[in-house]
Amino acid sequence: TQLLEQSPQFLSIQEGENLTVYCNSSSVFSSLQWYRQEPGEGPVLLVTVVTGGEVKKLKRLTFQFGDARKDSSLHITAAQPGDTGLYLCAGARETSGSRLTFGEGTQLTVNP
Amino acid sequence: NAGVMQNPRHLVRRRGQEARLRCSPVKGHSHVYWYRQLPEEGLKFMVYLQKENIIDESGMPKERFSAEFPKEGPSILRIQQVVRGDSAAYFCASSQHQTWTSGGSNTGELFFGEGSRLTVL
Numbered sequence: 001t002q003l004l005e006q007s008p009q010f011l012s013i014q015e016g017e018n019l020t021v022y023c024n025s026s027s028v029f030s031s032l033q034w035y036r037q038e039p040g041e042g043p044v045l046l047v048t049v050v051t052g053g054e055v056k057k058l059k060r061l062t063f064q065f066g067d068a069r070k071d072s073s074l075h076i077t078a079a080q081p082g083d084t085g086l087y088l089c090a091g092a093r094e095t096s097g098s099r100l101t102f103g104e105g106t107q108l109t110v111n112p
Numbered sequence: 113n114a115g116v117m118q119n120p121r122h123l124v125r126r127r128g129q130e131a132r133l134r135c136s137p138v139k140g141h142s143h144v145y146w147y148r149q150l151p152e153e154g155l156k157f158m159v160y161l162q163k164e165n166i167i168d169e170s171g172m173p174k175e176r177f178s179a180e181f182p183k184e185g186p187s188i189l190r191i192q193q194v195v196r197g198d199s200a201a202y203f204c205a206s207s208q209h210q211t212w213t214s215g216g217s218n219t220g221e222l223f224f225g226e227g228s229r230l231t232v233l
Contacts, residue, residue, distance in 0.1 A: 045222060
């Protein structure tokens with residue numbers, strides 16, 4: 001059973017378009033992180049959200065944590081080829097100690 | 113500042129051989145985590161260690177896999193008698209503090225290495 005479901009799994013868009021990636025669960029998470037991973041490299045943390053309803057912005061990226069802390073979304077405005085990569089959400093639960101549960105990722109390709 | 117250093121970056125082993133993967137955390141970090149990533153999948157937690165102690169090994173297979181983080185030197189993930197299903201990318205991450213408190217509040221960023229890619233022939 002996958003605790004964190006990411007959608008879509010693959011996304012290919014043209015430069016300048018907007019997109020939203022979703023991370024959903026039936027479980028409550030105490031906090032949620034978004035990472036970006038490029039081929040042959042490790043994940044790099046983009047943001048951590050901890051409060052239900054929280055919205056964080058990082059330049060053209062907007063992250064939202066659901067009110068019930070079961071879901072999150074990542075919205076990219078005016079996507080650029082440099083945004084291409086695997087986007088992973090990861091959640092922490094109070095019962096999981098230091099373990100992070102990762103979603104399976106959304107592979108984003110932004111075509112010039 | 114050096115980030116998390118993993119070696120080897122690529123490792124090829126035949127079935128039945130042993131694989132040793134090394135991880136040097138960010139300087140000053142005493143918390144190390146190992147994750148495994150299969151092709152086109154997310155990362156799966158394996159083990160969490162502090163210096164000389166295994167804190168959580170709930171994601172580690174019961175047989176053939178072991179991990180250590182000695183007082184001196186890197187953390188090592190050891191896989192004995194490898195099988196084809198062990199082929200994956202193994203990522204190490206470190207943090208300065210325990211990433212999550214018992215209350216669930218985040219206390220530290222997780223820094224990942226570039227991974228060690230194991231191929232079992």
